[in-house]
Structures are given as C-alpha cells and as structure tokens.
Amino acid sequence: MLKAALGCVNGSSLFAVVLATSGGRCYEDRRRRKRRRYCGVDGFGEQLAMPGFLRAVLSTVVLVTTGFAPRAAFAITTDDLYQSRTIVTGQGEVNRRIGFRACLDRVLVRVSGDQRLLEKPEMAALRDKAGDFVHTFRYHDRLEGIPIHDEQGTHDRPHDLTCLYKAATVDKLLAQLGSKPWLGERPTLAVFLTAEQGARHFALSAEEERGKTMRESFANATDPLLMHVVFPKAAQLAELGEKGLRTDDMARLDLLAKQAGGAQALAGSIKWSDKELGWIADWRLADHGKTYRWQVRGVSFDEAFRVAIGGAAQILSGNGQP
Structure with missing residues (x-):
C-alpha cells in the first residue's frame, strides 16, 4: 500500500478506481493549465480527498521526509x-x-x-x-x-x-533539448508558509495539527523531483510573526532555515479566493543572490505545492525563472 501511495498520479479517472475501493474521492482541476502562471509540468498528481488509511500511510511519508534528524541535503543515486x-x-x-x-x-x-x-x-x-x-x-x-x-x-x-x-x-x-542533468545533492527546503481562508489564518509549523494535511501534501509534491522539505517549529515561527513571514528578506529566512534542518528557505503564502474558486499562492526563493518570485491562481493547495516544488527545482537546477 505504501508503494501505491507513493506513486505519481496521472489521470484522475484511473486513480478514482483505487480510491473508490476505500471510500475516497478524486477531483480534477480542469482549469489548472489555463489558470496557472507557471511554465511547468502538468499532472504530477491529482488532488485527493484521502480516506483515513491513506492519510496514515502519507503521515509515515511525512515523518520520513521531515524526520526527527533532518538533513540539509540528500545525495541522489x-x-x-x-x-x-x-x-x-x-x-x-x-x-x-x-x-x-x-x-x-x-x-x-x-x-x-x-x-x-x-x-x-x-x-x-x-x-x-x-x-x-x-x-x-x-x-x-x-x-x-x-x-x-x-x-x-x-x-x-x-x-x-x-x-x-x-x-x-x-x-x-x-x-x-538544450538542457543537462541536475546531478549531486538536492538541498532540503525549509518551508515558511502562511495560509489564509476568510477569518482563519495560520503559519504552517512542524507540529500543529491543523497543518497536517498541508504537510502531507508537500511531502507528496517532493517525490517526483527527489526533493525534500522540513517545517519550522511553532516557537520559531512565533518569533517571526505572520508579518515577518510575509515580508522578511530571504537572507534572514535562509538563516532560520538552517535552524529548522534545511539548507535554504522556500517562503510562500496561500490565500483562498471565492472569485478564483481556489487558492492563490505566491512563492519566493533566493539563489546566488537573486530572489525569484512566482505565482499560481485558482488551484487546490495540492497543486499550489506542486508548483512551489517545481519552481524551486527549476531555480536550483540553474534553469531560471519559473
């Protein structure tokens, strides 16, 4: 079952067969390619409303990914x-x-x-x-x-x-195709994220229960690109405050990322939009002294996190602006 859960999903109709056997549901974001402001791969997975057993499996994935002794980079075989x-x-x-x-x-x-x-x-x-x-x-x-x-x-x-x-x-x-392999270690990203939906808003921490689903989703987004993420502790986020998360320069967040067990920071915010019928996500990452910014609109947070990881991979591999 763990192997199945780790699979890259392509085509909601096929995966619906699997989910149907366990009481789950499958959604398809038909507007994804149309609405995204991102030159990226389409379809690393589909948005899932996961049954309990699958969330338990993916929780294991998150523990492996974020770990109790996080590593700043992982060698790729x-x-x-x-x-x-x-x-x-x-x-x-x-x-x-x-x-x-x-x-x-x-x-x-x-x-x-x-x-x-x-x-x-x-x-x-x-x-x-x-x-x-x-x-x-x-x-x-x-x-x-x-x-x-x-x-x-x-x-x-x-x-x-x-x-x-x-x-x-x-x-x-x-x-x-005018490209080349991205070899060597792939850095672990410390995710500094704020989420807002109406009156509800919070910063995503490593231990907070209401962020569990988002942490699981981020773990799923990393697998196709062999990336890894960690999340800061609530105490570390409290020192920053929500305003700091949104406005602090990436140099400071990169320093805090090392305290969280990462190599550098991936900063972002997601905000629910009734008009867009989905989340608006903005992302920031610094590389070689330059801060890159990219955005996606009107998507599930699963897709927002795939866009985040895909954009980070594009930057860190030397392929420029997402």
Whole structure:
C-alpha cells in the first residue's frame, strides 16, 4: 500500500478506481493549465480527498521526509534519478505506450529540474517514440490483494508502470533539448508558509495539527523531483510573526532555515479566493543572490505545492525563472 501511495498520479479517472475501493474521492482541476502562471509540468498528481488509511500511510511519508534528524541535503543515486512512474490501466500494449509517453515527460523533468522542456516543440516527436528510450519497465497492481470484481479482469485494473532508463540515453535527449542533468545533492527546503481562508489564518509549523494535511501534501509534491522539505517549529515561527513571514528578506529566512534542518528557505503564502474558486499562492526563493518570485491562481493547495516544488527545482537546477 505504501508503494501505491507513493506513486505519481496521472489521470484522475484511473486513480478514482483505487480510491473508490476505500471510500475516497478524486477531483480534477480542469482549469489548472489555463489558470496557472507557471511554465511547468502538468499532472504530477491529482488532488485527493484521502480516506483515513491513506492519510496514515502519507503521515509515515511525512515523518520520513521531515524526520526527527533532518538533513540539509540528500545525495541522489543514478538508479533513483533515471526512472519515473505513472499509472496505466492493465498491462496491454496500447496503454503501455501511453504510459511510456508520460514517463518520458517525467524523467526528463526529474533529471534536469527544468519544467519548460515539456513545452518545447521537439517533445512531440520524442513522445511518439517514447518506448524506444526505455531500458526496462515493470508493473505493480495498485489493487494487489483486492479480489477481482465481477466482470472485471486483470486487463482493466490500475497498475503502476515504472520505467527505468540508461543515464546516457536520457542525457543525450536532454542535450538535444538544450538542457543537462541536475546531478549531486538536492538541498532540503525549509518551508515558511502562511495560509489564509476568510477569518482563519495560520503559519504552517512542524507540529500543529491543523497543518497536517498541508504537510502531507508537500511531502507528496517532493517525490517526483527527489526533493525534500522540513517545517519550522511553532516557537520559531512565533518569533517571526505572520508579518515577518510575509515580508522578511530571504537572507534572514535562509538563516532560520538552517535552524529548522534545511539548507535554504522556500517562503510562500496561500490565500483562498471565492472569485478564483481556489487558492492563490505566491512563492519566493533566493539563489546566488537573486530572489525569484512566482505565482499560481485558482488551484487546490495540492497543486499550489506542486508548483512551489517545481519552481524551486527549476531555480536550483540553474534553469531560471519559473
């Protein structure tokens, strides 16, 4: 179950099959590509209303991610880096080809950190022969252990499709697209976030119960890009105050990030908008003396956090403004 929960989600209709077996629901943000002000990958996952057992699994992920002894950076192995995962229906060739295309998108962004690659016109031709670039692949039945329902065969059960690639193959593709691998350690980001919904507002801390769902969502957003996040303690946030979180320069927040166990700070705010029918999220991150800012509007907070991590990866990998 943990392996299933960690999977990159692509396509709400497929994941709904899994959630339906446990009483969950699946939502689709149909306006996401239209409304976002971000040149990024679309579809690292779908917004979930999670059943209790899945939240328990993801709580474990958060504990692993934030940890009791956080690390400022994590080394990335070649095996971890040069692979990607998506969800397909069954193990037939038609859906496998669809999965290969999705996995190609994901591994290129995972290795490079560059969200803009997916918008390049050259990607159309590469996607058409996506299977040629896969070294090996494997399936995992997401309903493993659950009996086959009436009139349901193994051909229509949702599966995780994991594609493994040779580093030389992916690196060559990146070079063709004018990009390169983002190798070495990936820094742990300390998230300084304020949230506001009507009269309710708070700063996201490591231990506060009302921020649990958001911490889980952030943990989910980091996995496709092999990133890690930690959260400051409530006492540290109290010293800053909400105004400080919103207005302090990134140099000070980067110093505080080290106290929280991170390498540098990712600062942001999310505010619910009835007009936008979603959250408005603003993000800040400093790199080599420059502070980058980016925004997304009218989305779930799951998507807002994916945009945050995707933007941070783009900056830290040397690919510039999100």
